[in-house]
Each structure stands twice: as structure tokens, then as C-alpha cells.
Amino acid sequence: MLRLPRFDYLEPKSLKQALKMREASGDNAMYVAGGTDLYPNMKRRHQDPTTVISLANIRALTGVRNRDGHTCIGANTTLTQVAKHRRIKRHYPAIATAAGSISTPLLRNMGTLGGNLCLDTRCNYYNQTLEWRKSIDYCMKKDGAICWVAPSSPRCWAVNSSDLAPVTVAIGAEMALVSADGERVVPAGKFYNDDGIEYLTKRPDEILTELRLPQPNGWDATYLKLARRGSFDFPVLGVAAWIRWDGDTVADARIVLGAVASYPMPVPEAGAAIIGTSLGDDAIETAATAAFKPSKPMDNTDHGLSWRKQMTRVYVARALKELRANNKLI
Amino acid sequence: MPKFTLNGEAREVNVPGANPLLWVLRESLGLTGTKFGCGIGQCGACTVLVDGDPVLSCLVLGRACAGKRVDTIEGMADGNGLHPLQQAFADLSAAQCGYCTPAFLLTAVVLLKENDRPSRPEIVAALSGVLCRCTGYLKIYEAVERAAAVMRGEKVTPLEEILDGI
Amino acid sequence: MGSDRAHDLRIVGTSQVMVDAVSKVTGKTVFADDLQLPQMLYGKLLRSTEPHARIRKLNVSKAVAAPGVKAVITGADLPIPFGILPVSQDEHVLCPEVVRFVGDPVAAVAATSEDAAFEALNLIAVDYEPLEPIPSIDTALESDKPQLHDYADDGNIHKLINLEFGDVEEGFADAHHVREDVFFFQGNTHLAMEQHSATADWSADGRLTLWSATQTPHYVHRAVAKVLELEPSRIRVIACHNGGAFGGKSDPFSHEIAAAKLAMLTGRPVKITLTREEVFYCHRGRHPVLMWAKTGVDESGKILAMHFKTCLDGGAYGSYGVASTYYTGALQTVTYEVERYKFQGARVFTNKPPCGPKRGHGTPQPRFALEVQLDKIAEDIGVDPVDLRRNHLQPPNSVTANWLKIGTIGLGECIDAVVEGAGWKEKFKKLPFGKGVGIACSSYICGAGLPIYWNDMPQSGVQLKCDRGGGVTIFCGSIDIGQGSDSILAYITAEILGIDPIDVRVVTADTDLTPVDLGSYSSRVTLMTGNAAVQAAEKVRDIIAFHAAKKLETEPDKVRFADRSVLAADDPDQRIAFAEAVQLAEAAQGTVGSIGWYKPEKSPGRYRGAGVGPSPAYSYSAAIAAVDVDPETGIVTVPKIWIAHDIGQSINPMTVIGQVEGSVYMGLGEALMEEMVYRSNRNVVHKFPSMLEYKSPTTHEMCEIETFLVGDPDPNGPFGAKEAGQGPLLPVMPAVANAVYDAVGVRVDEVPITPEKVFKGLRSKDHRVGPKSFPDIPWPEPLCIPTPAEGGDGKALRVETAAKA
Structure with missing residues (x-):
């Protein structure tokens, strides 16, 4: 069987207490929410905190609130709650869809919004047991010096495999982070780094407390996920598309690709290609091609990389067609 | 290990360290109806109910179930009466x-x-x-x-x- | 065989709850890993991190000294090799000198906890001298150095087969149309939900008990005795209910024998449960097979000659591989008439986990090739693929070109059922682009004609004991792996003795208590143990009838058994309770019991290699798959499969349908997504040995299934029953491939049919994806066996020589 290594487990009741515990435990401590990402990683020995601080009992981190017209989702809200929440489904269907597409219903009962947003980047050279990694020699993300996906590369190419991350970037959500220094709010686009190891701008001692969604007025968004199976699987491509409409015309647009890079990758050229149009087939085709070009999946997830790249075009086009169909003025 | 309610009965188990619920059930309590399939949330075989929600017992720490209600297959039938x-x-x-x-x-x-x-x-x-x-x-x-x-x-x-x- | 009283069946043919169903739905079934014995130690195996290497040094001293560790063993402690086939005794419990794949075990530890055992493994230092790995079929054929095993037929070619039944070249010359195709079937694995687990206990009086999740307790018994040099009489192997097996638990495994050795050394029970990753390394799953098929037909599509070549990537050890290799050729002849047939098969050794038997053992790969090629031939000559098959079925009660004796064939009925059920005529070639239907047929054995090691003894035995209280206990070595074999024994016994299944206690899979049954493989259990049970129950019935007749004032042959009673057939009011009848018999002649056994008849084939393929009966299946292909992505979804299966006679139709649906499910996974893939850029290692990355269909991928059970009772089956557990898997992959062609005109001559391949095929000139060529293989001189039509006698014309062609 696959067992957890030994570690100290702390259960703070408040944010303040959690931060104190973190400070006392130092850099060998990690926060855990649902545990669906961290515990498998610990069992495979590629994350090895000696202290784990559970955020599960901090009430303030759970639930959906309305603040100044913004919907704020506590980081500890489970993915099931996010996917089924009436207000989120109504006003932020892309968020609900993405949350509801993650893994399985059982894992969504455990996994949290914050956990998915902070999901460790994935790579099938990395997400393996200690023994397996030993057999090919360790990679730079854990215990080694090389990136097996791109051996001549100085950086790690592990993939951001969060379904929610590209949606938050596309719709312009914000993350609230709390540390001993106080709170700071970061736009989702600035929350992620294009690096497989340092994939978050969040400092390890900071706690992601909530996701703040923009007011649902005049824009629409969608999320399409490509994965082998209808459950369990991480995306091998995610497409989040956001459009601010001016009647039947695209006033502004953002297209963000998930699972093809170490961060949710915005493709501004694709958005630019449809601004000012009414999303005719030609405009959609131009945008799809613009997204296809920079999409450079690596050979470290399920499915072939060139097919995944090809699918960028198809899925971006489908996402935009869906948004076009949603606009009753067209 | 703190107390929790297992199949309707109050239980207290002393488990050293941070053992997942699956091992607490199978090894410490001898309830082997909950199965190990992969240990990392990739198969669902170890599903139990915690506070009424189906979750994977290989990824829930036993300690995190303190004060909660845990239901396993052993508690599903009502005596000899099958559900x-x-x-x-x-x-x-x-x-x-x-x-x-x-x-x-x-x-x-x-x-x-x-x-x-x-x-x-x-x-x-x-x-x-x-x-x-x-x-x-x-x-x-x-x-x-x-x-x-x-x-x-x-x-x-x-x-x-x-x-x-x- | 079979029961002579099939006219008034009460249980057989009706849906019954499985005898262990309530244990299963209450979580009370005890699987191997559920065992906990007092003082039990936990064992773990250290496995090689090198695909091919010589062990220079192995230092266990730190591990021995580690806290909680009670024993550490290495290859030197267990020098005697073992293997499932007598001709392939090439495995060691722990590699003594050379490791041959990443995952090959090199040392074992027993400790007071699993954590302590795990930590001790990390303290064992192994110094490997790497050897060049052989990662693929091509490299194995190219290079005989380094050679994985010295007993191979030729370099790294483990086994070479060359059989010719009639002159195929003559057949091709006479043919109206001849086509050649190359196919590839990727390897895949069983992925039983339960991982392997074994617990051993060495008693103070010098007896070993081994509980294991195994399909073949008898073969494990033999291997344990051999390696541990123990008298078999001192070893008791008990197979626990398997949490799924599908062929993956039919070899003796290192962890079983290591647990036994560690128990003997420590005097304490030792349990070894594998991790999911280790299960991938144990593998023994579907061989990757490269295939070349040349088939010549007349104007109507009748097969005049077929030349079929296979090359199997066997992995690092023999396992069942010799049998697997023969199976890639043996059953090509049993569905449609094939006048002349030539089969050449080769299996190579590579530095990967060993392949072996998975559901359909060696036959799904060639069946895929045959059924896809027939689809192409049908199009080439302008015949409906249904007619091409339906019009040229192998006749019942015949002998095939390769000397397999065929009895009943329900394939025609199978085809008719699915053609009508699916509305084939309205759909084939008539659906819009992106939607299609495809048909394929298949056949499978109901038990292998020969046992794995040569002997003249029964393949299955049962003992039956009647209790004065009216209960009956049936003892049999067979093991229930989820297919319901315990239930089959109970139904048959209850049927014949007129009692209820609940009155029958089934004691199985315990080498101390039960007569030998060879195991739950080759779809043999219902037919073989069923026949043994019929025989035993009928003997007891005759004894009881003899003594009850006097009381009932009738003749013994006019005594009926029903409703837990024994009654006079002419006057049903004259009846006594079954228990009373047993007591009468016991008073008159002593304890009431009997034995029954089954051994298949000899097959007419007398050539070397004729041992693989013969079976007392052949089941038949036909399937039509409907597919939706998204031309933009290449993604194939299968909304529905219609499948008809020639079951002969269902013992329990509910569980037969369960087997059919499970087979279709597993076939669907093989068709669309399952594959064992290895890295080669850094080390030859399983690419991702996990349940997330090995893609097994979830509820979302499962299709709707409409099942038709057809066929006439087979005289060789108990009550006429044939197998259901493996055969229905076979037509699924080719039916899906043929349907993809009907949908979008792309031939994917390869399994799995991934979106990448369909996408590529849609955009390529020839709309085909698949291997381009079959390698040159140094075939030996063919063994020429005249066909029955040519007046042969089943023997080869001349003795096989080692000379290379």
C-alpha cells in the first residue's frame, strides 16, 4: 500500500492562529485544505512538508458572500459547493462549469476552490512514486537538476492543470492573500508564474483566503475542457473565453488557455482578433488560429502534444461559437 | 485520536501520527469492508461517508474526522435487513x-x-x-x-x- | 456430458442471486488484504530501478539493523527458479544476478509495520552494472546481445512457431481476391480493482499456509513447493476471493513465495500487499502484437487460404508466453471456413514487465486483425460484411484446417440477432458522415484441452458430501474471481438433487481441503467444474434414489428430486424429505458422498503445438458497434453495442449477461484508450504506472449494451453451457474499428483507436493509420500438417527441424 510519511498535523481554528503556526514551523510547513493534491504528492514523496497546517476548520474561509456587488468565494469552499451554488451557476456559469469538471464527484466533495487554484503543476515525469523517479533519475522539480520533458531547458515545464485558473484569469477575478503582513489582493492574471516550480506568485507563508469575482454585467464567459475521460482526468487543454458585449459587437475579449503551459496562458492576439466584430465565422477562425500559434503543449501529460496543439484551434472556435450563441442579439 | 461517530456508534481510536481514515478503519478498527485500490484518489474504491458526503478515505486523515460522523459499508444494513x-x-x-x-x-x-x-x-x-x-x-x-x-x-x-x- | 434431466430445470436457466452476493454487498467478503493474523509482520519487495543490469553488490546490513525489521532476504536465499509453464522456468523470487525490467524484485523485508518495511527498503543499497536494454520488438529481433535468457529459440526470440496446414500458396493462386495487411495491437493490462496480496503462516508443527489473491492456487502450490524445497503435503494454499483478476493473478508471483519464505524465517505470519504501481510491474497482461495477414477469397468471400504472422512483445520473462504465442494463431480458423492456413508466430524478450494472459488470452489481437481485414475484403469484392461472414461459417461438428474439433456453433444465430437488433441494413453505409456501424464476430474456448503441465489426471475434481440434515457440501479447487464459479457449483448441485442453492455449502480453492481444479483461467470453470459437479451430484442422486425407491415403492429410475424432496415420478404425492432420503441411504450403506471429475477428450491434432487451441466447446459472439466520430477532433464515442453470445445454455442468465457486459466494457477500454506504454528516452520504464494515467473507462465512457443470448445446448457442457467470461470481449475492438471506417472512412489498423490516430487518418492521403510492415524473422522450417480435407491424420509430415528457413 502507499502510505503517508510522518508529519506533524496542526488544526488552527482561525487565520491568525494558522499564520502563527506557520511562522513557528518555518519553511518545512505547508497548508492543506482538501488534501486531494497534497496527500498524493506526499505519498509519492514529491512534496515533503514535516508540518501540515490544515485550514479546514477556519470557518471564515468557507462560503459564498456578496460584497459590494462582488461575489466572493471562500477558498475553503468545496468544488461541489462551487459547482452547485445557485448564484454562481446563474451569474458565473464558467466558474461553475470548470469547478464541476474537476476530477470526480467524490474528489469535488473534498477538494476546495483554493486547492484547485493553487494546484501543484503536474508532469508525468514528476507525479510518480519515489522509486519510479529514481529509476529515471530525479527531475529539477524535486531532488534533481534536469527537466526530462526538455532536457536542455534551464527551467521546469510542469503544467498548470487547474480547470479554474484559466477562467479566473479570463474573467478578471482577484485573489485575496493573507499573511502576517496583512492582506493583499492580486489579479488572477498576476497570481500565476510561467514556471513549473515557482508557479505561483503567492508566497508559501501566505494563505489564499478568497476569490473575488467581477460584477456580472455585460460580459459572458465559458470554459471548455479537453480530457480523455469524463471524470478523474486533469485537462490536457482548457479554453476559457470571456467577452464584454456592446450589443451584438465584441467590445472586449480575453482568451486564456489552460494545461498547455506552466501557467494559465492568456492569448491577447486571439482576443484582439474578435474585438469589434460580431463573432462571424471568419473572426472566430482568426482568433482560433491566433490561439493555436502560441499553444505549445509539452509531452508530459496525457495525449499527444501535436494533437493537443491542434485541438487549441478547435476548442477556441467552439468556445467562441458558444458565446456567440448565448448572445440573443446575434 | 479524538472521538468520532462510526456507523452510529461513538468511537475513540488512538492512532499515532497522521494516518488516513482508510487505515484507521481497516487496521485499527478491523473494518475491512472499505477497500484500498490505489491510495491516491484515482479509483474511488475507498469511498466512505463523512458527515453524509461520499469522500475518499485514503485522502482524509483520521484525525480530521474528529467530531464527525463516519459511515462505512458495515453500517449500511439494518442488522440483517439489507438496504x-x-x-x-x-x-x-x-x-x-x-x-x-x-x-x-x-x-x-x-x-x-x-x-x-x-x-x-x-x-x-x-x-x-x-x-x-x-x-x-x-x-x-x-x-x-x-x-x-x-x-x-x-x-x-x-x-x-x-x-x-x- | 451434461445432465440427462434437462427437461424440467428449476434453477438452471433462471436468474438466481449469487451465493456470495450478500457478503459482497455488505462488505463482508474477505479478500486477501483483509486478513489480519496475530503477530503478523508486513513484507515489502525492493524492486529494480534499472531495466537491465547485473547486480554488482547488494548490501542489506543497514536494513537488517533498522527498527522493526525481522528479516531481509535476497536472491541468494531463494536460488531455485520457477515459472508457470514447465518450459519457461525463468523467474526467481528475487533476482540473484541480473534484473530484467524496472520492477523486477531484488530483495524482501519483513517488519513489524508496513512503514518500517518501507523505510527498511530505502536502506538497502544496490549497485547495478547497467546492461544494454532491449526496449522493443525491433531491437529484440536485431540484437541477440545482451541476451535476456539463454533458453530462447534464437537470440532474444523466445519462441518461434511455423505451422502450415495445406499449401496456402496454391490457395492464393486460386483466389479471386487476395489482400495483405499489417496490424498492431497495443499491450494493455487487467487493472483488477484489488491489488495482489498474500499472507503466509508457518506453523510450529512445520506446515505452511499461504492465503493469496490468486486464480490458480494449484499452480501456486506447485511453485511454492519447488522454490522452497518443501514437501507439497506440508503446504496449504488458500485462494481468497479475488477482487477481480482477468488473468492477472494466474501466475505464481514473487510476493507469494517471498511471504512464505519470510514467514518460515521469522516464525510469524507475513503479509505482502502490493502497491498499485507494483501491480503494473507484475502485469502478465495483453501482449503487444504486430501482425501480418494475407487472405485469399473466392467471389463470394469464402476464405481459400490465410497466411498469418504474429510477433509478440513478451517482456522480460516467459510467463504463459509460449501458449500466448500459439493462441495468436490457433483460433483464426474456428469461425469461418478456412481451407488452407499457415501460421507463423514469434515472441521476443524485452526489458519490460512480462506479458501473459488477459481475458481472451492471445486471441483478441489476431481476431482484431482478421475481422478488420474481412471488413476490407468485403468492401474490395463488393459484398456486405455481414453476408461475407454469415455465408461462410465453419460448419458444426467439423474439424478445422488446423485440426480443432468444433461441436455446436451458434454464430449464425448471433449474427442474425445483432443484425436485426441493431438495424444493420438501415444503418451500414447509410448514416451521415461521422456516424457509423461496424460488425465483428469471434469465438473462444471453454477451457483449454490440455493442462499447463503434462499429466493424465482430471482437470477438475469435486467431492460431494451429504449431511443427514439435508445439507450438501461440495468441495472443489476452483476459485471465484467474481465470475460466480462458487454459485455455478451450488446451482448445479441443487438442480440435480432437487434442493435449494442455500442448502449447498461450497468449499473451494483450498489445496488441503479441495480436490484439484486447475484454476480460473481459459474460461474453463463453468464447463469443467460444472461437469465434475454434475457427475458427482448424479452419483449421489443415484445412491439416494436407489434407497428412496424402496420407501416410495417405485423403481430407482422413477425417482424425482425436487422441492427438497424425493418423490415418485408417477405419484408425486409419494414423497419424503431430501434429508430423510439421505438418512435412508446412509443407514443402508454408510456415509453418503461422491466424487466427480472432468477431463476433456483428446483433440484430433497430433502435431507439435496442437495442444493449444483444442477445447471441449467453443463459444461464439457477434457484435455491432455504433460510433460517433467527431471529424474536427478525431474523438470516437461509442453510444451502443449490440452483442449476441452463443452460451449454449445459461446456468444463470443474469450472471451470463453480467459477464457479457463486463467483457464489452473491457473490450471498449482496449478499443479506445487502454495501453501499457514505456519510456525509452531515459530508461525503459512504464510511462505512468498509475490508475489516473492508465486510462480505464469510467461511467461516462461506458456504452449502452443490448445483449442477446443464443445457441443450443452443447453436448459437452454441463446442461449444455458454454463460457461467457472472455469470448464476448473479442469482437468489440474490431467492431469499433470497422464502425469508425463506416463513419469517416478512416482505417485505424491499430488498437487503441485514439483521437490522435483518427485525426491523423482523416488528414492523411490514404486515410489509414497503422504499422507499415512486418519485420523479417528467422522462421524455422515449417511443420507441414495436411488438413482434414486433404486426408491428413492430424500429424505433421516430417519432424520439425531447427534449420532456419
Whole structure:
């Protein structure tokens, strides 16, 4: 069987207490929410905190609130709650869809919004047991010096495999982070780094407390996920598309690709290609091609990389067609 | 290990370290009906209910269940009286090897609690977190539908009359 | 065989609850890993991190000294090799000198906890001298250095087969149309939900008990005795209910024998449960097979000659591989008439986990090739693929070109059932682009004609004991792996003795208590143990009838058994309770019991290699798959499969349908997504040995299935029953491939049919994806066996020579 290594487990009741515990435990401590990402990683020995601080009992981190017209989702809200929440489904269907597409219903009962947003980047050279990694020699993300996906590369190419991350970037959500220094709010686009190891701008001692969604007025968004199976699987491509409409015309647009890079990758050229149009087939085709070009999946997830790249075009086009169909003025 | 309610009974287990619930149940408490399939949340075989929600016991720490209600397959029947889902799984041979069966049953209990007349797609979605390699799932769906009908008080075809004489 | 009283069946043919169903739905079934014995230690195996290497040094001293560790063993402690086949005794419990794949075990530890055992493994230092790995079929054929095993037929070619039944070249010359195709079937694995687990206990009086999740307790018994040099009489192997097996638990495994050795050394029970990753390394799953098929037909599509070549990637050890290799050729002849047939098969050794038997053992790969090629031939000559098959079925009660004796064939009925059920005529070639239907047929054995090691003894035995209280206990070595074999024994016994299945206690899979049954493989159990049970029950019935007749004032042959009673057939009011009848018999002649056994008849084939393929009966299946292909992505979804299966006679139709649906499910996984893939850029290692990355269909991928059970009772089956557990898997992959062609005109001559391949095929000139060529293989001189039509006698014309062609 696959067992957890030994570690100290702390259960703070408040944010303040959690931060104190973190400070006392130092850099060998990690926060855990649902545990669906961290515990498998610990069992495979590629994350090895000696202290784990559970955020599960901090009430303030759970639930959906309305603040100044913004919907704020506590980081500890489970993915099931996010996917089924009436207000989120109504006003932020892309968020609900993405949350509801993650893994399985059982894992969504455990996994949290914050956990998915902070999901460790994935790579099938990395997400393996200690023994397996030993057999090919360790990679730079854990215990080694090389990136097996791109051996001549100085950086790690592990993939951001969060379904929610590209949606938050596309719709312009914000993350609230709390540390001993106080709170700071970061736009989702600035929350992620294009690096497989340092994939978050969040400092390890900071706690992601909530996701703040923009007011649902005049824009629409969608999320399409490509994965082998209808459950369990991480995306091998995610497409989040956001459009601010001016009647039947695209006033502004953002297209963000998930699972093809170490961060949710915005493709501004694709958005630019449809601004000012009414999303005719030609405009959609131009945008799809613009997204296809920079999409450079690596050979470290399920499915072939060139097919995944090809699918960028198809899925971006489908996402935009869906948004076009949603606009009753067209 | 602090106290929790296991299948309706208050239990207290002293488990050193941070052991996942699966091992607490199987090794410390001797309740082996909950199965190990992978240990990292990739198969669903270890599903139990914590506070009524189906979750994976390989990824929940026993300690994190303090004060909570844990339900396992051992608590599903009422004494010798099978739950309608158990009866339907037995009747339709929805359990072949039986290894994933506790996980499907517990997941289905929650589904039927929330929805007493689930459609086939709703069943497919609700059960999509557990893998089965024997049945191809279809008999499991049929068993859930049969149990739902029984629980609604409807009559179902007696077993002897299903497929008679083939 | 079979029961002579099939006219008034009460249980057989009706849906029954499986005898262990309530245990299963209450979580009470005890699987191997559920065992916990007092003082039990936990064992773990250290496995090689090198695909091919010589062990220079192995230092266990730190591990021995580690806290909680009670024993550490290495290859030197267990020098005797073992293997499932007598001709392939090439495995060691722990590699003594050379490791041959990443995952090959090199040391074992027993400790007071699993954590302590795990930590001790990390303290064992192994110094490997790497050897060049052989990663693929091509490299194995190219290079005989380094050679994985010295007993191979030729370099790294483990086994070479060359059989010719009639002159195929003559057949091709006469043919109206001849086509050649190359196919590839990727390897895949069983992925039973339960991982392997074994617990051993060495008693103070010098007896070993081994509980294991195994399909073949008898073969494990033999291997344990051999390696541990123990008298078999001191070893008791008990197979626990398997949490799924599908062929993956039919070899003796290192962890079983290591647990036994560690128990003997420590005097304490030792349990070894594998991790999921280790299960991938144990593998023994579907061989990757490269295939070349040349088939010549007349104007109507009748097969005049077929030349079929296979090359199997066997992995690092023999396992069942010799049998697997023969199976890639043996059953090509049993569905449609093939006048002349030539089969050449080769299996190579590579530095990967060993392949072996998975559901359908060696036959799904060639069946895929044959059924896809027939689809192409049908199009080439302008015949409906249904007619091409339906019009040229192998006749019943015949002998095939390769000397397999065929009895009943329900394939025609199978085809008719699915053609009508699916509305084939309205759909084939008539659906819009992106939607299609495809048909394929298949056949499978109901038990292998020969046992794995040569002997003249029964393949299955049962003992039956009647209790004065009316209960009956049946003892049999067979093991229930989820397919319901315990239930089959109970139904048959109850049927014949007129009692209820609940009155029958089934004691199985315990080498101390039960007569030998060879195991749950080759779809043999219902037919073989069923026949043994019929025989035993009928003997007891005759004894009881003899003594009850006096009381009932009738003749013994006019005594009926029903409703837990024994009654006079002419006057049903004259009856006594079954228990009373047993007591009468016991009073008159002593304890009431009997034995029954089954051994298949000899097959007419007398050539070397004729041992693989013969069976007392052949099941038949036909399937039509409907597919939706998204031309933009290449993604294939299968909304529905219609499948008809020639079951002969269902013992329990509910569980038969369960087996059919499970087979279709597993076939669907093989068709669309399952594959064992290895890295080669850094090390030859399983690419991702996990349940997330090995893609097994979830509820979302499962299709709707409509099952038709057809066929006439087979005289060789108990009550006429044939197998259901493996055969229905076979037509699924080719039916899906043929349907993809009907949908979008792309031939994917390869399994799995991934979106990448369909996408590529849609955009390529020839709309085909698949291997381009079959390698040159140094075939030996063919063994020429005249066909029955040519007046042969089943023997080869001349003795096989080692000379290379």
C-alpha cells in the first residue's frame, strides 16, 4: 500500500492562529485544505512538508458572500459547493462549469476552490512514486537538476492543470492573500508564474483566503475542457473565453488557455482578433488560429502534444461559437 | 485520536501520527469492508461517508474526522435487513468481484437521498468517481434504479421473472 | 456430458442471486488484504530501478539493523527458479544476478509495520552494472546481445512457431481476391480493482499456509513447493476471493513465495500487499502484437487460404508466453471456413514487465486483425460484411484446417440477432458522415484441452458430501474471481438433487481441503467444474434414489428430486424429505458422498503445438458497434453495442449477461484508450504506472449494451453451457474499428483507436493509420500438417527441424 510519511498535523481554528503556526514551523510547513493534491504528492514523496497546517476548520474561509456587488468565494469552499451554488451557476456559469469538471464527484466533495487554484503543476515525469523517479533519475522539480520533458531547458515545464485558473484569469477575478503582513489582493492574471516550480506568485507563508469575482454585467464567459475521460482526468487543454458585449459587437475579449503551459496562458492576439466584430465565422477562425500559434503543449501529460496543439484551434472556435450563441442579439 | 461517530456508534481510536481514515478503519478498527485500490484518489474504491458526503478515505486523515460522523459499508444494513440498494445489487448481480461494491453502494445511498428518481445520466454522473472493472457499470445503474423504485414504494419485477428461461 | 434431466430445470436457466452476493454487498467478503493474523509482520519487495543490469553488490546490513525489521532476504536465499509453464522456468523470487525490467524484485523485508518495511527498503543499497536494454520488438529481433535468457529459440526470440496446414500458396493462386495487411495491437493490462496480496503462516508443527489473491492456487502450490524445497503435503494454499483478476493473478508471483519464505524465517505470519504501481510491474497482461495477414477469397468471400504472422512483445520473462504465442494463431480458423492456413508466430524478450494472459488470452489481437481485414475484403469484392461472414461459417461438428474439433456453433444465430437488433441494413453505409456501424464476430474456448503441465489426471475434481440434515457440501479447487464459479457449483448441485442453492455449502480453492481444479483461467470453470459437479451430484442422486425407491415403492429410475424432496415420478404425492432420503441411504450403506471429475477428450491434432487451441466447446459472439466520430477532433464515442453470445445454455442468465457486459466494457477500454506504454528516452520504464494515467473507462465512457443470448445446448457442457467470461470481449475492438471506417472512412489498423490516430487518418492521403510492415524473422522450417480435407491424420509430415528457413 502507499502510505503517508510522518508529519506533524496542526488544526488552527482561525487565520491568525494558522499564520502563527506557520511562522513557528518555518519553511518545512505547508497548508492543506482538501488534501486531494497534497496527500498524493506526499505519498509519492514529491512534496515533503514535516508540518501540515490544515485550514479546514477556519470557518471564515468557507462560503459564498456578496460584497459590494462582488461575489466572493471562500477558498475553503468545496468544488461541489462551487459547482452547485445557485448564484454562481446563474451569474458565473464558467466558474461553475470548470469547478464541476474537476476530477470526480467524490474528489469535488473534498477538494476546495483554493486547492484547485493553487494546484501543484503536474508532469508525468514528476507525479510518480519515489522509486519510479529514481529509476529515471530525479527531475529539477524535486531532488534533481534536469527537466526530462526538455532536457536542455534551464527551467521546469510542469503544467498548470487547474480547470479554474484559466477562467479566473479570463474573467478578471482577484485573489485575496493573507499573511502576517496583512492582506493583499492580486489579479488572477498576476497570481500565476510561467514556471513549473515557482508557479505561483503567492508566497508559501501566505494563505489564499478568497476569490473575488467581477460584477456580472455585460460580459459572458465559458470554459471548455479537453480530457480523455469524463471524470478523474486533469485537462490536457482548457479554453476559457470571456467577452464584454456592446450589443451584438465584441467590445472586449480575453482568451486564456489552460494545461498547455506552466501557467494559465492568456492569448491577447486571439482576443484582439474578435474585438469589434460580431463573432462571424471568419473572426472566430482568426482568433482560433491566433490561439493555436502560441499553444505549445509539452509531452508530459496525457495525449499527444501535436494533437493537443491542434485541438487549441478547435476548442477556441467552439468556445467562441458558444458565446456567440448565448448572445440573443446575434 | 479524538472521538468520532462510526456507523452510529461513538468511537475513540488512538492512532499515532497522521494516518488516513482508510487505515484507521481497516487496521485499527478491523473494518475491512472499505477497500484500498490505489491510495491516491484515482479509483474511488475507498469511498466512505463523512458527515453524509461520499469522500475518499485514503485522502482524509483520521484525525480530521474528529467530531464527525463516519459511515462505512458495515453500517449500511439494518442488522440483517439489507438496504434496498444492497438487495438490488445482490439481485441483479451488480456486484461481481465485490471489491468496488461498498464504494458504489455508499455513493448511491447519497444520490438516492438527494434524488429519489434519478435519471440514467444523473446516475452516471453521480457514480463517475468510482471505477469498476467487472460489470461495465450497467448492472450497477439498473440496481440503483431498482432500489430507487423499491424505496419509492413501487413494485419491481421479482427476480425469478427477470430473464427467465434464457 | 451434461445432465440427462434437462427437461424440467428449476434453477438452471433462471436468474438466481449469487451465493456470495450478500457478503459482497455488505462488505463482508474477505479478500486477501483483509486478513489480519496475530503477530503478523508486513513484507515489502525492493524492486529494480534499472531495466537491465547485473547486480554488482547488494548490501542489506543497514536494513537488517533498522527498527522493526525481522528479516531481509535476497536472491541468494531463494536460488531455485520457477515459472508457470514447465518450459519457461525463468523467474526467481528475487533476482540473484541480473534484473530484467524496472520492477523486477531484488530483495524482501519483513517488519513489524508496513512503514518500517518501507523505510527498511530505502536502506538497502544496490549497485547495478547497467546492461544494454532491449526496449522493443525491433531491437529484440536485431540484437541477440545482451541476451535476456539463454533458453530462447534464437537470440532474444523466445519462441518461434511455423505451422502450415495445406499449401496456402496454391490457395492464393486460386483466389479471386487476395489482400495483405499489417496490424498492431497495443499491450494493455487487467487493472483488477484489488491489488495482489498474500499472507503466509508457518506453523510450529512445520506446515505452511499461504492465503493469496490468486486464480490458480494449484499452480501456486506447485511453485511454492519447488522454490522452497518443501514437501507439497506440508503446504496449504488458500485462494481468497479475488477482487477481480482477468488473468492477472494466474501466475505464481514473487510476493507469494517471498511471504512464505519470510514467514518460515521469522516464525510469524507475513503479509505482502502490493502497491498499485507494483501491480503494473507484475502485469502478465495483453501482449503487444504486430501482425501480418494475407487472405485469399473466392467471389463470394469464402476464405481459400490465410497466411498469418504474429510477433509478440513478451517482456522480460516467459510467463504463459509460449501458449500466448500459439493462441495468436490457433483460433483464426474456428469461425469461418478456412481451407488452407499457415501460421507463423514469434515472441521476443524485452526489458519490460512480462506479458501473459488477459481475458481472451492471445486471441483478441489476431481476431482484431482478421475481422478488420474481412471488413476490407468485403468492401474490395463488393459484398456486405455481414453476408461475407454469415455465408461462410465453419460448419458444426467439423474439424478445422488446423485440426480443432468444433461441436455446436451458434454464430449464425448471433449474427442474425445483432443484425436485426441493431438495424444493420438501415444503418451500414447509410448514416451521415461521422456516424457509423461496424460488425465483428469471434469465438473462444471453454477451457483449454490440455493442462499447463503434462499429466493424465482430471482437470477438475469435486467431492460431494451429504449431511443427514439435508445439507450438501461440495468441495472443489476452483476459485471465484467474481465470475460466480462458487454459485455455478451450488446451482448445479441443487438442480440435480432437487434442493435449494442455500442448502449447498461450497468449499473451494483450498489445496488441503479441495480436490484439484486447475484454476480460473481459459474460461474453463463453468464447463469443467460444472461437469465434475454434475457427475458427482448424479452419483449421489443415484445412491439416494436407489434407497428412496424402496420407501416410495417405485423403481430407482422413477425417482424425482425436487422441492427438497424425493418423490415418485408417477405419484408425486409419494414423497419424503431430501434429508430423510439421505438418512435412508446412509443407514443402508454408510456415509453418503461422491466424487466427480472432468477431463476433456483428446483433440484430433497430433502435431507439435496442437495442444493449444483444442477445447471441449467453443463459444461464439457477434457484435455491432455504433460510433460517433467527431471529424474536427478525431474523438470516437461509442453510444451502443449490440452483442449476441452463443452460451449454449445459461446456468444463470443474469450472471451470463453480467459477464457479457463486463467483457464489452473491457473490450471498449482496449478499443479506445487502454495501453501499457514505456519510456525509452531515459530508461525503459512504464510511462505512468498509475490508475489516473492508465486510462480505464469510467461511467461516462461506458456504452449502452443490448445483449442477446443464443445457441443450443452443447453436448459437452454441463446442461449444455458454454463460457461467457472472455469470448464476448473479442469482437468489440474490431467492431469499433470497422464502425469508425463506416463513419469517416478512416482505417485505424491499430488498437487503441485514439483521437490522435483518427485525426491523423482523416488528414492523411490514404486515410489509414497503422504499422507499415512486418519485420523479417528467422522462421524455422515449417511443420507441414495436411488438413482434414486433404486426408491428413492430424500429424505433421516430417519432424520439425531447427534449420532456419
